Amino acid sequence: MAEGGPQTRRSTPATLHDVAREAGVSLATASRSLNGSARKVNEEYRERVLAAAAKLGYTPNLSAQAVARGTSTTVALLVADIADPYFSSIAAGVVGAAGEDRLIVTMAETKRDTERELELVRAMRGQRPRVMILSGSRNIGDPHAAALEAELTAYEQTGGRAVFISESDLPFRTLPLANRAGARDLAIELHGLGYRTFAALTGPETLRTAHDRIAGFSEGLAAHGARLPDDRLVRSAFTRDGGYDGMRRLLEAGIGDTTVVFALNDVMAMGAMSAIRDAGLEPGRDLAVAGFDDIPTVRDVTPRLTSVRMPLERIGEQALRLALDDEADAASARAASADVSTEVVIRESTPRLAS
Amino acid sequence: MAEGGPQTRRSTPATLHDVAREAGVSLATASRSLNGSARKVNEEYRERVLAAAAKLGYTPNLSAQAVARGTSTTVALLVADIADPYFSSIAAGVVGAAGEDRLIVTMAETKRDTERELELVRAMRGQRPRVMILSGSRNIGDPHAAALEAELTAYEQTGGRAVFISESDLPFRTLPLANRAGARDLAIELHGLGYRTFAALTGPETLRTAHDRIAGFSEGLAAHGARLPDDRLVRSAFTRDGGYDGMRRLLEAGIGDTTVVFALNDVMAMGAMSAIRDAGLEPGRDLAVAGFDDIPTVRDVTPRLTSVRMPLERIGEQALRLALDDEADAASARAASADVSTEVVIRESTPRLAS
DNA sequence: ATCGGGCGGGAAAGCGCTATCTCGTGCCGC
DNA sequence: GCGGCACGAGATAGCGCTTTCCCGCCCGAT
Numbered sequence: 001m002a003e004g005g006p007q008t009r010r011s012t013p014a015t016l017h018d019v020a021r022e023a024g025v026s027l028a029t030a031s032r033s034l035n036g037s038a039r040k041v042n043e044e045y046r047e048r049v050l051a052a053a054a055k056l057g058y059t060p061n062l063s064a065q066a067v068a069r070g071t072s073t074t075v076a077l078l079v080a081d082i083a084d085p086y087f088s089s090i091a092a093g094v095v096g097a098a099g100e101d102r103l104i105v106t107m108a109e110t111k112r113d114t115e116r117e118l119e120l121v122r123a124m125r126g127q128r129p130r131v132m133i134l135s136g137s138r139n140i141g142d143p144h145a146a147a148l149e150a151e152l153t154a155y156e157q158t159g160g161r162a163v164f165i166s167e168s169d170l171p172f173r174t175l176p177l178a179n180r181a182g183a184r185d186l187a188i189e190l191h192g193l194g195y196r197t198f199a200a201l202t203g204p205e206t207l208r209t210a211h212d213r214i215a216g217f218s219e220g221l222a223a224h225g226a227r228l229p230d231d232r233l234v235r236s237a238f239t240r241d242g243g244y245d246g247m248r249r250l251l252e253a254g255i256g257d258t259t260v261v262f263a264l265n266d267v268m269a270m271g272a273m274s275a276i277r278d279a280g281l282e283p284g285r286d287l288a289v290a291g292f293d294d295i296p297t298v299r300d301v302t303p304r305l306t307s308v309r310m311p312l313e314r315i316g317e318q319a320l321r322l323a324l325d326d327e328a329d330a331a332s333a334r335a336a337s338a339d340v341s342t343e344v345v346i347r348e349s350t351p352r353l354a355s
Numbered sequence: 356m357a358e359g360g361p362q363t364r365r366s367t368p369a370t371l372h373d374v375a376r377e378a379g380v381s382l383a384t385a386s387r388s389l390n391g392s393a394r395k396v397n398e399e400y401r402e403r404v405l406a407a408a409a410k411l412g413y414t415p416n417l418s419a420q421a422v423a424r425g426t427s428t429t430v431a432l433l434v435a436d437i438a439d440p441y442f443s444s445i446a447a448g449v450v451g452a453a454g455e456d457r458l459i460v461t462m463a464e465t466k467r468d469t470e471r472e473l474e475l476v477r478a479m480r481g482q483r484p485r486v487m488i489l490s491g492s493r494n495i496g497d498p499h500a501a502a503l504e505a506e507l508t509a510y511e512q513t514g515g516r517a518v519f520i521s522e523s524d525l526p527f528r529t530l531p532l533a534n535r536a537g538a539r540d541l542a543i544e545l546h547g548l549g550y551r552t553f554a555a556l557t558g559p560e561t562l563r564t565a566h567d568r569i570a571g572f573s574e575g576l577a578a579h580g581a582r583l584p585d586d587r588l589v590r591s592a593f594t595r596d597g598g599y600d601g602m603r604r605l606l607e608a609g610i611g612d613t614t615v616v617f618a619l620n621d622v623m624a625m626g627a628m629s630a631i632r633d634a635g636l637e638p639g640r641d642l643a644v645a646g647f648d649d650i651p652t653v654r655d656v657t658p659r660l661t662s663v664r665m666p667l668e669r670i671g672e673q674a675l676r677l678a679l680d681d682e683a684d685a686a687s688a689r690a691a692s693a694d695v696s697t698e699v700v701i702r703e704s705t706p707r708l709a710s
Numbered sequence: 711a712t713c714g715g716g717c718g719g720g721a722a723a724g725c726g727c728t729a730t731c732t733c734g735t736g737c738c739g740c
Numbered sequence: 741g742c743g744g745c746a747c748g749a750g751a752t753a754g755c756g757c758t759t760t761c762c763c764g765c766c767c768g769a770t
Contacts, residue, residue: 012425013483013513015726026750031728039748057509062481063421064726067755070367072418074461082450083651083668088443095437095464104482106429106461109450126417127459128368154412158368240651270655277657296438296595300625302632302657313438370756381720386758394718394759419756422725 014056022052035060062104066128071159075105075320076129078120080112080136084239084267085295086312090135090165093316101324103130110136112238114144121151128160131323135165135316137209145170163323165315166209175319175340179209179292180216182308182342183262186290187220189344190260190306194353195288198228199255201246201263201272203238210238213264213292232258236268243268247275260288260350266295266307273301273349288350303348315340369411378407390415417459421483426514430460430675431484433475435467435491439594439622440650441667445490445520448671456679458485465491467593469499476506483515486678490520490671492564500525518678520670521564530674530695534564534647535571537663537697538617541645542575544699545615545661549708550643553583554610556601556618556627558593565593568619568647587613591623598623602630615643615705621650621662628656628704643705658703670695 020030025045032041033049041049052058066072077094079087091107098105106127110117117136124132132155138145149170152162156172164174190198198221203210218228232255236246243263250261263269269291273283283289284303291298294309318340375385380400387396388404396404407413421427432449434442446462453460463479465472472491479487487510493500504525507517511527519529545553553576558565573583587610591601598618605616618624624646628638638644639658646653649664673695 011512011514013480016728017726027727028729028750028752029748032749035728037728041748045749057506059477059480061422061483061726063418063427063483064755065728066418067416067422067725067757068727068729070728070755082447083440083444085438085440085443088440088446089438091443091462092437092464095462099463102478104461104463104479106459107446107450108454108459109447122414123457124459125368125414128416128418151412157366159366240655270652274655297625297652297656300595300629300656301652371758372756382757383720383722383759384718387719390758392758396718400719416756419725420758422727422755423757423759425725425758 013061014053014058016058016060018056019049019052019058022056023048025049034058035065072128072130073103074127074129075103075323076124076127076132077105077107078110078117078124078132078134078136079107080110081239082107082109085297086265086267086293087135089295089312090316090319093313093318094133094320095316096313097317097320101320112136114139114142114148118144118148118151121148121155125151125155125160131161131163131320133163133165133319133323135319137166137207138164138168138170139204139206140208140211141206161323163319165319167212168208173322175315175322177209177310177315177340178342179212180219182292182310182344183213183216184220184223185342185344186262186292186306186308187217187226188223189346190262190288190290190350191221191224191226193346193350195260195350196226197257197259198226199232199250199258199261200228200234201243201250201261201268202233202235203242203264203268205235207238210264217262228262232256238265238268240267240271243271244275245271247272248279251275251279251281255287258287259353260290263289263291266291266293266298266305269305269307269349270298270301273305284349284351290350294345298347303351306347306350307345309343309345311340368416369408369413371413371415373411374404374407374413377411378403380404389413390420427483427485428458429482429484430458430678431479431482431487432460432462433465433472433479433487433489433491434462435465436594437462437464440652441620441622441648442490444650444667445671445674448668448673449488449675450671451668452672452675456675467491469494469497469503473499473503473506476503476510480506480510480515486516486518486675488518488520488674488678490674492521492562493519493523493525494559494561495563495566496561516678518674520674522567523563528677530670530677532564532665532670532695533697534567535574537647537665537699538568538571539575539578540697540699541617541647541661541663542572542581543578544701545617545643545645545705546576546579546581548701548705550615550705551581552612552614553581554587554605554613554616555583555589556598556605556616556623557588557590558597558619558623560590562593565619572617583617587611593620593623595622595626598626599630600626602627603634606630606634606636610642613642614708615645618644618646621646621648621653621660624660624662624704625652625656628660639704639706645705649700653702661702661705662700664698664700666695 020027033046108120162172166177234246236242276283291307294307298305375382388401463475517527521532589601591597631638646662649662653660
């Protein structure tokens with residue numbers, strides 16, 4: 001067998017039973033002294049138990065506690081892509097907030113596949129998590145939406161709490177993100193800088209987030225009599241490579257008089273800037289670029305990228321709060337979402353246009 | 356078949372018991388048909404059980420299974436900072452590989468605090484995870500190292516498996532990362548490009564990874580008669596802002612004839628490039644910069660950053676494999692580590708020097 | 711015919727906990 | 741001075757599962 005330590009050669013973790021025996025008290029007393037209980041226990045016993053636990057290196061078995069208590073201390077988090085800064089920032093927020101409440105977070109990756117997402121929800125339900133946070137964007141016309149709704153409804157009926165980050169049509173708590181408003185503001189700011197001709201790099205048209213951002217952007221333009229021509233709108237993956245490809249296609253097709261391109265998120269924008277550069281142009285000078293999300297790295301690219309700040313970590317935190325809040329009503333959801341409002345950050349990638 | 360209708364107003368999830376009753380079989384039979392067992396069960400019964408389970412929307416309670424089986428399907432992952440691309444990429448690898456084995460991963464953040472790390476290990480032990488992956492770098496002279504070792508030893512003695520990513524002095528399985536060799540290769544390549552005068556932006560001196568990278572770099576330089584002067588070595592946080600600050604301080608102190616600065620990781624390098632630029636200089640032209648890790652974004656910054664590629668996701672995968680591999684011996688560890696070897700990637704940030 | 715033995719269903723004994731309950735103490739009030 | 745009562749320790753009944761163990765059944769070997 002494994003070359004274990006020279007000391008105690010147990011092969012199974014100390015149980016509460018062991019602790020109780022060691023301390024010479026009953027199981028019940030041991031339980032009460034170690035894990036908060038309404039009842040008081042004699043200080044002397046209490047200390048004996050604590051000492052015994054320390055001596056034995058006892059750690060309560062969380063699974064057993066969950067079974068006995070009928071409730072777990074787990075929060076399940078679903079993200080599209082962990083390595084994407086957008087999601088990893090949100091995850092950091094969730095994990096951070098969960099830590100404060102001594103909750104454990106388990107994570108899974110949907111890879112932007114709604115069928116997979118459904119399976120994962122199903123699988124994670126097995127943990128009986130206290131809350132479940134779904135952070136990917138919804139898809140318009142998702143064939144699995146009904147099944148997902150059924151699954152989550154069942155989950156909530158059995159005491160769970162599902163929360164969506166970003167808009168959803170499904171009847172669950174949702175932390176709304178100001179995609180539309182943020183994009184509208186961005187459009188207005190760009191217009192204010194003198195831009196009049198626009199193009200956009202968008203994700204799959206079914207992606208709700210993409211849809212909202214485009215809609216908001218168009219709205220903002222419309223308010224000033226400008227518009228986003230359909231033939232200046234290219235669809236590609238919602239990733240860095242998607243941004244690169246989209247931009248390349250746009251350039252090959254000819255950008256005409258386009259002065260600024262709006263990439264639907266920062267990673268796409270970064271890909272787009274590389275594509276522009278690879279085409280021999282200079283982003284910011286020859287063609288302005290704006291992104292969305294304001295992920296940390298956009299401060300370090302050249303030119304610094306104009307973007308719409310989303311407080312990603314805060315969003316993760318608020319999503320958890322919203323889930324945990326027992327009487328989360330419309331008001332608290334509104335408060336939470338106010339806390340995660342967006343702000344346009346103009347940087348060098350969209351210089352003021354000489355008129 | 357209609358899904359479990361909302362009419363059933365139960366407030367507690369369906370249990371195996373419910374399924375058994377619904378199917379008209381015993382608990383044992385239900386268990387055997389739903390969760391693989393060595394024993395065969397009559398096909399007809401089996402189908403009845405499956406149908407009942409589907410009808411009731413039954414999902415096995417993982418906690419209960421863990422308690423009954425005495426083993427969980429959880430892997431615990433500790434990272435320093437989830438939002439850092441280095442760690443989020445590793446996490447993505449771990450989560451991906453875990454998914455294939457139907458394992459669930461729970462994540463926690465040490466914030467680079469070894470005391471907190473110790474506490475977290477303790478807390479996560481409560482889940483009785485099958486494996487525990489610690490991915491932050493070790494600290495030289497860490498006062499909590501002994502306690503951590505004790506905790507992990509106890510964990511392994513009770514059937515767990517601890518794995519470190521990156522070198523460690525502790526007696527546990529370790530997926531070694533070629534920090535030293537990678538840095539050495541980088542130094543040699545830079546020398547080959549004509550660089551002769553070096554500076555480095557390093558993390559806290561106690562950080563083992565930082566230490567190894569600097570050591571390797573110095574080694575590489577020494578092999579060609581060059582060296583890294585002590586006064587061109589600045590210590591700061593191992594983060595983007597640390598890189599920025601470090602570079603700023605270096606510039607203020609005067610970089611003398613330095614031609615290239617080696618930032619110990621890419622996020623620091625990105626911060627450094629921004630600092631260089633903010634000082635009115637042009638990275639790559641006025642001062643070359645090299646990083647380490649080759650995180651995805653370095654392709655998109657300007658100038659593109661020279662770095663040492665570490666296959667981060669693969670590292671996460673291999674760490675899990677190494678943990679799961681029952682008879683992981685020296686050979687398999689070596690194989691795993693061979694699979695995660697580094698490669699220097701020269702890009703525009705370190706142009707060939709005209710001689 | 712008889713018997714041993716595989717086969718597979720069901721009862722039941724746990725797994726490590728929590729929470730209810732039981733019950734012996736010691737103390738207060740009238 | 742005695743009943744009532746609050747207090748708190750210990751026994752125990754679960755929690756939702758898995759996994760023996762037991763046992764009736766059927767089949768092939770004798």
